[in-house]
Amino acid sequence: MTVSEPYCTERKREAMKQLQVIAPNDYAILDVPIPTPGAGEVLMRVTAVTTCPQWDLHLRHNKPMFVGHRFHYPYTPGQPGHEAVGVIEAVGAGVTDLQPGQRVCAWRDAGHDHPGCYAQYVVHRAENVIPVPEGLPDAALAPLELAMCVGTVFRTLQPLDVLRGRTVGISGLGPAGLVAMQMARAEGAARLIGFDLNPERRAAAVRLGADACFDPREALPVELQGKGLQTAVDCVGAKASVEFLLDHTADCVALFGVQREEYTFAPRHNALTLVGYKGHFRASAEYALALIVAGKLNLAALVTHTFPLERYGEAIDLLEQQQASKVCFLPWE
Numbered sequence: 001m002t003v004s005e006p007y008c009t010e011r012k013r014e015a016m017k018q019l020q021v022i023a024p025n026d027y028a029i030l031d032v033p034i035p036t037p038g039a040g041e042v043l044m045r046v047t048a049v050t051t052c053p054q055w056d057l058h059l060r061h062n063k064p065m066f067v068g069h070r071f072h073y074p075y076t077p078g079q080p081g082h083e084a085v086g087v088i089e090a091v092g093a094g095v096t097d098l099q100p101g102q103r104v105c106a107w108r109d110a111g112h113d114h115p116g117c118y119a120q121y122v123v124h125r126a127e128n129v130i131p132v133p134e135g136l137p138d139a140a141l142a143p144l145e146l147a148m149c150v151g152t153v154f155r156t157l158q159p160l161d162v163l164r165g166r167t168v169g170i171s172g173l174g175p176a177g178l179v180a181m182q183m184a185r186a187e188g189a190a191r192l193i194g195f196d197l198n199p200e201r202r203a204a205a206v207r208l209g210a211d212a213c214f215d216p217r218e219a220l221p222v223e224l225q226g227k228g229l230q231t232a233v234d235c236v237g238a239k240a241s242v243e244f245l246l247d248h249t250a251d252c253v254a255l256f257g258v259q260r261e262e263y264t265f266a267p268r269h270n271a272l273t274l275v276g277y278k279g280h281f282r283a284s285a286e287y288a289l290a291l292i293v294a295g296k297l298n299l300a301a302l303v304t305h306t307f308p309l310e311r312y313g314e315a316i317d318l319l320e321q322q323q324a325s326k327v328c329f330l331p332w333e
Helices: 053-061 144-160 175-186 199-207 239-248 282-293 309-320
Strands: 015-023 026-033 041-050 083-091 103-106 121-125 129-131 167-171 191-195 212-214 229-234 249-255 273-275 303-307 326-329
Touching: 015 309, 026 309, 041 103, 053 309, 083 121, 083 144, 103 144, 129 282, 144 175, 144 249, 144 273, 144 282, 167 175, 167 239, 175 191, 175 199, 175 229, 175 282, 191 199, 199 212, 229 239, 239 249, 303 309, 309 326
Parallel strands: 167 191, 167 229, 191 212, 229 249, 249 273, 303 326
Antiparallel strands: 015 026, 041 083, 041 121, 041 326, 083 103, 103 129
């Protein structure tokens, strides 16, 4: 194996910090050897990594992420961290399109059986990282993997022509919902309506450009009653959230939230187009990155707190209490 490593030679006998979830609601910061990239891999020096509330909270409580899923403890070191930005430290044999010193984001998680990005260094398959520009803060880039996922929904909606000039509803105004809100605006939505139980999240959505936000348990304005939405995106996955949108949308409902229970698509919904989630694509990461560079997608606005890795437990407490939207960890602090 040939490895290009301008920094690693002097670091070979050094250790790095890496977080490991030992058991539900228990974690440790480990000192472990810095890994070496194999063929087709790169070593990334992680400069910032953001939480994924779904994974972090489900892992804390040993609750399956989706039907048929199980957690096993101790969990894979560095996981569930997968939203990261950093710098290429070394490349393995056969990697020719990335070079040491290049700034990149992890746009796709290799899977939770591989070490994750809650660490100072992580090895990635070269195809799972994407070059990103200098000049943007780390917090504006680290959540690119989430934006890629949401971007797949909007790339699916584009050819249906159900966004431009439309009244678009977004249910669930956590990080994914705030990304969806901004993408809908970038795609030309005329009016953006958000729905969330949490008043602070509704306020955050308004600050990012929503025209109005509501608690779905309360009476809606007359113009939104019945089929007041033309297009809607669900970012919750719960039965009540999805069926609320089905009942209030005239044309198209897209489902992004992870489904853990059955939804009822009733005869009264038969005029709707229902759009599912197609998965992870580099083209979706490129779509999201183009919006970031154009100033149409502000991922830094999702980050409410910045901590070192050692404060992981405190960060997940804030997520659980919905006092944080995303926490950005700086592994070198």
